[in-house]
Amino acid sequence: MSFDLVEIRDLKVAFDGTQVLHGINLSVDRGEALGLVGESGCGKSVTWLAALGLLPGKAAISGSVRIEGNELCSAPRQALERVRGGRIAMIFQDPSSSLNPVIRIGRQITEALTLHRGIGGETARAEALRLLDMVGIPDARRRFDLFPHEFSGGQCQRLMIAMALAGQPDLLIADEPTTALDATIQAQILDLLNQLRAETGMATVFISHDLGAVSQVCERVCVMYAGRIVEQGSITQLFSRPRHPYTRGLFDAIPRLDGPRTRLVPIPGTVPNPKQLTAGCAFSPRCAHSVASCDFQRPELDVMEDGRRLACFNPVLADEPTPALQTVMEDA
Amino acid sequence: MVTPLIEAKGLTRVYEMRRGLFGKAIPVRAVDDLSIKVLPGETLGVVGESGSGKSTLGRMLLGIDPAQAGAVTFEGHPMPAFGTAEWRALRARMQLVYQDPLAALDRRLTIATQIREPLDIHNLLTKSQRDGRVQALMAAVGLRPDQADRYPHELSGGQRQRAVIARALASHPSLIVCDEPVSALDVSIQAQVVNMLRDLQDEFQIGMVFISHDLKVVRNVADRVAVMYLGRIVEEALSDVIFASPRHPYTQALVSSVPVPGQPLKGRMILQGEPPNPADRPSGCAFHPRCPLATDICRTSVPALRTIGVGRSAACHLVEGATAPIAA
Numbered sequence: 001m002s003f004d005l006v007e008i009r010d011l012k013v014a015f016d017g018t019q020v021l022h023g024i025n026l027s028v029d030r031g032e033a034l035g036l037v038g039e040s041g042c043g044k045s046v047t048w049l050a051a052l053g054l055l056p057g058k059a060a061i062s063g064s065v066r067i068e069g070n071e072l073c074s075a076p077r078q079a080l081e082r083v084r085g086g087r088i089a090m091i092f093q094d095p096s097s098s099l100n101p102v103i104r105i106g107r108q109i110t111e112a113l114t115l116h117r118g119i120g121g122e123t124a125r126a127e128a129l130r131l132l133d134m135v136g137i138p139d140a141r142r143r144f145d146l147f148p149h150e151f152s153g154g155q156c157q158r159l160m161i162a163m164a165l166a167g168q169p170d171l172l173i174a175d176e177p178t179t180a181l182d183a184t185i186q187a188q189i190l191d192l193l194n195q196l197r198a199e200t201g202m203a204t205v206f207i208s209h210d211l212g213a214v215s216q217v218c219e220r221v222c223v224m225y226a227g228r229i230v231e232q233g234s235i236t237q238l239f240s241r242p243r244h245p246y247t248r249g250l251f252d253a254i255p256r257l258d259g260p261r262t263r264l265v266p267i268p269g270t271v272p273n274p275k276q277l278t279a280g281c282a283f284s285p286r287c288a289h290s291v292a293s294c295d296f297q298r299p300e301l302d303v304m305e306d307g308r309r310l311a312c313f314n315p316v317l318a319d320e321p322t323p324a325l326q327t328v329m330e331d332a
Numbered sequence: 333m334v335t336p337l338i339e340a341k342g343l344t345r346v347y348e349m350r351r352g353l354f355g356k357a358i359p360v361r362a363v364d365d366l367s368i369k370v371l372p373g374e375t376l377g378v379v380g381e382s383g384s385g386k387s388t389l390g391r392m393l394l395g396i397d398p399a400q401a402g403a404v405t406f407e408g409h410p411m412p413a414f415g416t417a418e419w420r421a422l423r424a425r426m427q428l429v430y431q432d433p434l435a436a437l438d439r440r441l442t443i444a445t446q447i448r449e450p451l452d453i454h455n456l457l458t459k460s461q462r463d464g465r466v467q468a469l470m471a472a473v474g475l476r477p478d479q480a481d482r483y484p485h486e487l488s489g490g491q492r493q494r495a496v497i498a499r500a501l502a503s504h505p506s507l508i509v510c511d512e513p514v515s516a517l518d519v520s521i522q523a524q525v526v527n528m529l530r531d532l533q534d535e536f537q538i539g540m541v542f543i544s545h546d547l548k549v550v551r552n553v554a555d556r557v558a559v560m561y562l563g564r565i566v567e568e569a570l571s572d573v574i575f576a577s578p579r580h581p582y583t584q585a586l587v588s589s590v591p592v593p594g595q596p597l598k599g600r601m602i603l604q605g606e607p608p609n610p611a612d613r614p615s616g617c618a619f620h621p622r623c624p625l626a627t628d629i630c631r632t633s634v635p636a637l638r639t640i641g642v643g644r645s646a647a648c649h650l651v652e653g654a655t656a657p658i659a660a
Contacts, residue, residue, distance in 0.1 A: 039518040040489075152606045153382075182381035183545060184603045187589035191602050209518060212591030239593055253523040255548040257575050257590055263530075264552060266523035270488050 003069040005030045005170055005203055006051070006088070011063035011073075013043075013050045020274050021046055022227045023063070025301070028171060033197060033204045035218035035235075037211060037250070041271055043227040044207045048173050052088060053080045086116045089164035093176040095156035099148040106144035109163050116167030131162040134199075136192060154185035161192065171203045172196075178213055190216050211250060215239055223247045226272055226282035229301055233308030243308070243315040245289040281313070289314045335408045336369035337507055337539040338393055338426075342402035343367070345388050349611055360611045362388040364563035365402070372506065373537040377554025377571060379547060379586070381607045385563040386543045390509045393541060394426055395419055406507075424454040427500035431512035433492035437484040443495045444470070444480035450502040469498040472535075473528060490521035494528070501532065509541045514549060526553060547590050551575050556643075559583045562610055562618040565637055569644040580646045581623050617649065625650055 004027040013021035021043045028034050036044040049055050051065040051072065065072040067087055072080065084090075092098050100108060109131060110124040119127060125144075132140035135158040148156060157177060164172055174193065178186040190213060197204050206217045214221060215235055222232045223244065231244040242248040252265040269286040281287070284294035291314045301311040343366045348357040363385045370376045378386045391397040393404060395411045404411040406426065412418035427450075430436045437446055444466050451462045470480060473494040484492055493513060500508055513529070514522040526549060533540055544550050550557060551571055558568040559582065567580040578584045588601040605622045608614055617635050620626040629649050637647040 039520060154606055182607065183547065183586055183589045184381065185606065186591075187600065187602045188604075190591070210591065211519075211593040215593050216591050250519060251593060253520045254593065255523070255526070255552040257548050257551055257587065257592065261552060261572065264523035264527050266527060267520035268524075270490060270521065271518075 003066065004028060005032075005068065007064075007066045008047070008051060009064040009066075011047065011050060011065060012061070013046055013055065014060045016058060018275050020227050021050065024229060026222065026229070028203050028205060030170065031197070031201045031203050032220065033206065033218045035214035035221040036205060036207045036224060037209065037214055037221055038224035039209060039271055041226075041274070042224040044224050045175050047224075048090065048175070048205065048207065052084055052090065052173075053077075054084075054090075085112065085164075085169070086167040087169055088171045088173065089167055089169040090173040090175065091157070091160045091164050091177050093179050095160045095180075096148060096153065098160055099156060101148055104145045104147055105151070105159055109159070109166055112163050112166035128162075128166075131165055132159075134165070134196070135159070135162045136188075137162070154181050154188065157181065157189055158192065161189075161196070165196070165200070168200075169202055171205065173205045173207070175207045176209070177206075179208070179210070186213070193217055211239075211254065223250070226277065227274065228282065228311065229309070230283065230311045231308065232301070232310075233306075237306060237308050243304070243310050244283075244312050245287045245314075245316055246283050248316045249286075281311075289316065334371055336405075337372045337374070338404065338406050338541075339367075339369040340389075340393060340402065340404045341367045343389070343392055343399050343404070344401040345385075345392055345397060346400050358611045361563050361613065362610060363392060366560075366563070366565055367402075368558060368565070368568075370507070370539045370541060372539050373533070374556065375533065375540040375542055375554045377550035377557040378541060378543045378560060379545060379550050379557060380560035381545065383562070383607055383610055384560040385610070386560050387511050389560070390428070390511050390541060390543050393507075394423070394428055394509055396428075421454070424450065424456070424503040425505050426507040426509070427503070427505045429493075429496055429500050429508060429510045429513045431515050433489065433496045433516075434484060436496050437492060439484050442481050442483055443475070443487070447495060447499045447502055450499060454503050456503055465502065469502055472501070472532060473498040474524075488521075490517055490525060493517060493525055497525075497529070497532070501536070501538075504536070505538060507539045507541070509543070511543045512545070513542075515544065515546060522549065529553060547575065547586060559586065562608065562613060564618070564647065565645075566619065566648070567644075567646040568637070569641075573644065579640060579644070579651045580648045581625050581650070582619050583646075585622075617647075 006028040008024055008026040011021060011024040012019065024047050038044045050061050063073060067083060072083060106128060109128040113124045113127055114120050129140050137155060137158055151159060178189050181189060193204060194217060206214055208214050218235060220234055221238050222229045225246050231247045238247060242251055249267040253267060255264055267286050272282055280295040281298055284290040293313055299311045299313050301309045304310050343363055345363040347360045347362055349360050350357050378389060380386045388397060392399055395414050398414055406422065412422060447469055448462055448466050451457055451465060457465055467477060475491060475494050514525050517525060530553060542550060542553050554571045557571050557574045558565045561582050567574065567583045574583065575587055578587050585601050585603045603622050608618065614621050616632045617630045620630040635647045635649045637645050640646050640651055
């Protein structure tokens, strides 16, 4: 029997008794690029931090996370450490705070190589230089012994990616990797992530609040709201016909760069406090589509005819045009 | 002709940067011989990457950062020197909104107290009228009356930014400089705040300088847009025009780099390299090391900002239709 690369089942996380993740089911296939989208606090980062055992001790985690059939969730520390960095690598939003400021970057990368692949000395140096070339650090040989502060933000993110690649991971989790970067640099990093996936065949999970960036890297997307997945499907399904009112709302809220200048369409209200969630759908207080049952009953994440998963009692109609998307589709 | 609300001519700001404790001071030209104007009730968008000098420009327009060269005039009068009584009085007419509302608010004071502060400082209205004005301002930015006695940490990010904007509006300013006002907010909340800013501006006819790296937001808010690169304006035009048909290669790359949902990365113009260090400015056109079209003249001579159409200007040797340089 073959397993998905990573399979998350009914993952729940609570901090000090407040539940923030309400049973996430998610699988990542080999070589696949999956996007996780949602606003701050929706649990998109917590999902993966919990999966890798990176949350602080006070977090209560339940459920199952398997990598090729091997359980990670209650695994001992040594087993986890073989997976972290080796099988699954993670990069974060702020690269400069993930790098050690007082250690030369060459040493930081060779350290990862020694740890995960057991190579050292000149072999490790040569491999580190190859990685630096691969992620597009110009003049890597001369800059091997520089400190992180001598690199720009975009280059620090490239260094982080090089370090993540050191363990030859099967899965790279990129948590908002371009949010802190300038527009032109962001385009470069997205391009690099695509290129690396094509070259190495590793799967990518791209966590972002930016639907535009997600659509350029991923094949499949999960939209999260208040600790649950509310819609899941291929990029084309979700972007051409979003069915969940929240997904649709996210699209409509994005200002457009072309077409007539119109008033933006915000989603009214704010994200609910995780301490005060009701029994119903968490989005119903902000939802224009909500019906009476939404307030006291929670919709399950069900499979639709077109293969997508959706948790909504009264979804946006499939043929309801998305004004904000029509021109994009014509361009594409 | 309408007197510009605020006009800057030949603004230059040079910072000194030291490498190490005893290193030699290196001059960094954050803003370099820059001229702009904003008409009453108009919104000027300023876009550029980090280090392009857009925030420094915003501070210089308000007189917070002194200019080494050039001058700012507010409603036709020269800007008084920083810290003088005249400058302080003028600050009631021009306000600043920062990116991070939590840093801009005092954590120990309630929202209502903070919105009231400009009225107390500038001694506007009678004491009894001030409470009414605070209530009206809170309603205008969409805060509930019961939130008046809340502290900043009790509000969400979007609500805090609304409070900061209410405070900025308290003294009836005719100019607001917004420095990345919605960058820290989620998309759905960002749209709420952008709509609110546009409504308030229509209602009170406020001139606005909107500084942001987010082109999509700027297009939606600004009437006119100036694109900055390394302390200079490289292109300026009406908002609709500049994003529909950018002429400067840098603006073209910026517009092309904006990820549009549902559009693939392929076929987009991806710039090579990083924005250069302002302390080590390239010769000629500062953009030439990253420019796909650069020729010999770009490496040697600095292109002046020239008119390239009605209300449009660009600083590029290669843009056609350029006429005489704009007099500074």
